Amino acid sequence: MRWVWNECVAKSRAVHAHNRATGEKTTCGPVQLAAMLTEARARTTWLREGACVPQQQAIRDFGRFRAKALKDIKAGLPMRQRAGMPKWKKKREALPTLEYTRRGFRLKEGRLYLAGGIVVRPVWSRQLPKPPSSVRVYRDAVGHWWASFVVPAMTEQLPATGRVIGIDWGVKETATTTSDAHDLPHPQHGRTAAQKLARYQRMMA
Secondary structure, three states, X not given: OHHHHHHHHHHHHHHHHHHHHXXXXXXXXXXXXXXXXXXXXXXXXXXXXXXXHHHHHHHHHHHHHHHHHHHHHHHOOOHHHOOOOOOOOOOOOOOOEEEEEHHHEEEXXXXXXXXXXXXXXXXXXXXXXXXXXXXXXXXXXXXXXXXXXXXXXXXXXXXXXXXOOOEEEOOOEEEEEOOHHHOEEOHHHHHHHHHHHHHHHHHHX
């Protein structure tokens, strides 16, 4: 997917340079990127052998990030608040990630069947409450593979107890309640105090 992402970045930058040089308003949206992927799959054997679903998902992710960056630029947000245009993904930094939508995977008898004839037998940490809408298969920095599923949120109605509690959000205390047992101190103050204590201990030593 890194190759597809970098091709999208190259296409976006080429369109931007062309528009600046000619004054035209050529777009680089999902339609143009999808056509680029179709042409690339037609002329590239190894790309055509891979499943089309995660490749299309990479294009959709790129389009979402690019649209957010253009929206921030149009809104005139300061540079520190902008999302930033999508950048190149380097081989050593970009970990393998494949995202499959509903039509690109299925679950059967505890196994995960991915588009392209890939069968995975995951070690389940817990049962899925509902059928998932998408799955992201990725490898972490230590070489372990994971599957992250997106499922609808489950809401549970708690029983009424007749008890009430007041909460005040503050600075020194994240949450101050009418019950001392439920107060939530601010973690930053604890870290600052620990740093000061360590510095004073070094001075005494």
